[in-house]
Amino acid sequence: xxxxxxxxxxxxxxxxxxxxxxxxxxxxxxxxxxxxxxxxxxxxxxxxxxxxxxxxxxxxxxxxxxxxxxxxxxxxxxxxxxxxxxxxxxxxxxxxxxxxxxxxxxxxxxxxxxxxxxxxxxxxxxxxxxxxxxxxxxxxxxxxxxxxxxxxxxxxxxxxxxxxxxxxxxxxxxxxxxxxxxxxxxxxxxxxxxxxxxxxxxxxxxxxxxxxxxxxxxxxxxxxxxxxxxxxxxxxxxxxxxxxxxxxxxxxxxxxxxxxxxxxxxxxxxxxxxxxxxxx
Numbered sequence: 001x002x003x004x005x006x007x008x009x010x011x012x013x014x015x016x017x018x019x020x021x022x023x024x025x026x027x028x029x030x031x032x033x034x035x036x037x038x039x040x041x042x043x044x045x046x047x048x049x050x051x052x053x054x055x056x057x058x059x060x061x062x063x064x065x066x067x068x069x070x071x072x073x074x075x076x077x078x079x080x081x082x083x084x085x086x087x088x089x090x091x092x093x094x095x096x097x098x099x100x101x102x103x104x105x106x107x108x109x110x111x112x113x114x115x116x117x118x119x120x121x122x123x124x125x126x127x128x129x130x131x132x133x134x135x136x137x138x139x140x141x142x143x144x145x146x147x148x149x150x151x152x153x154x155x156x157x158x159x160x161x162x163x164x165x166x167x168x169x170x171x172x173x174x175x176x177x178x179x180x181x182x183x184x185x186x187x188x189x190x191x192x193x194x195x196x197x198x199x200x201x202x203x204x205x206x207x208x209x210x211x212x213x214x215x216x217x218x219x220x221x222x223x224x225x226x227x228x229x230x231x232x233x234x235x236x237x238x239x240x241x242x243x244x245x246x247x248x249x250x251x252x253x254x255x256x257x258x259x260x261x262x263x264x265x266x267x268x269x270x271x272x273x274x275x276x277x278x279x280x
Contacts, residue, residue, distance in 0.1 A: 006042050008204060008210065008226070009041060009044055009198060009202070009210070010041045010209070011044040011195055011211045012044070012063075012211075012212045013213040013214060013218050014045060014056075014059065015047070015049070017231055018045075018063065018212075018249075022250060027252060027254070030254040030255060033255045033258045036264050037264070042067065043064070044066060044067045044068065044198060045060070045063060045065045046218075046221055047191075048071060048215075050070050052075075052077070054112055067079075069195060069198070070150075072151050072185045072191055073190045073192070074189050075150060076194045078198075078201070083201060084197050086150060086189065087148045087149060088152075090145055093145060093149050096152065096168065097141055097144070099164070100119060100164075104160060105119065105157070106120060106126075106154070107119070107155070107164075108152060109149060109151070110153075114139045123136060130180070151184055152183075153182075153184065154182040154184050155180070156180075157179070157180070158179060171185065173185070174215065174217040174219060175215065175216050175235065176215050177214045177216075177231075177234050185217070191211075191213075192220035192221040192223070192225070195224070208226055209225045210261065211225035211229065212254060213228075213231070213234065213238065214231040214234035214238065215235055215238065216235050219237070222238060223241045228244070229243070229245075230244070231246060231247075231253050232245060232246055232249075232251065232253055233253075
């Protein structure tokens with residue numbers, strides 16, 4: 001445990017919370033918010049991504065977080081130090097690939113620049129609809145049995161997630177806000193658990209945390225944080241769990257929430273009170 005010297009933690013999901021997929025940029029207002037928060041709060045990324053991957057390295061440098069909750073809580077890092085790490089059991093990965101083979105959805109993971117997916121045609125279809133192109137570098141998904149796997153990605157519509165969850169009760173598949181895919185996570189893994197590990201490390205009460213998110217993999221952290229903020233472009237179920245619903249990412253949602261919550265000024269008792277919040 002390290003004694004903290006800041007008033008709390010503000011955590012941010014990346015995709016469609018900080019990073020706008022309309023132009024693949026972080027809004028200027030969100031960057032300014034990060035700059036203003038940094039002196040008083042620990043800035044944390046809480047994402048389904050592995051921010052240590054080459055594809056996310058530029059984002060990590062741009063955001064410059066104090067800590068990162070990677071891969072839905074299965075890895076937590078502070079700088080170059082890993083304070084927590086978890087891997088899926090190899091037999092579970094094998095059973096998931098076997099179950100997915102021939103189904104109407106894809107499952108797998110991207111490692112570096114290579115994509116290991118069962119039924120990769122559904123990944124290609126998703127890319128073509130979303131971006132008009134697909135430049136994936138697909139490899140044999142069975143190679144995952146020789147690699148460390150923390151979480152997997154599901155590409156497809158929501159009904160398929162119910163099939164997986166029924167066959168694998170030890171898993172949960174929270175949908176992306178786009179409703180075109182989901183994370184494949186073990187039940188006791190979450191961004192919220194990663195946040196709690198950082199609270200313990202920095203000796204900060206969970207009540208002094210604020211979490212921003214948009215997708216259902218943010219559900220636990222939005223629910224458990226001192227204040228949970230859902231983006232206006234977020235999942236409707238997530239909004240119901242949030243203490244505050246801000247504007248969409250493209251309408252300066254992060255900045256507006258920080259203003260509304262008084263995060264840029266000294267708060268009474270150094271602690272926001274969620275009872276004073278109202279949904280908009």
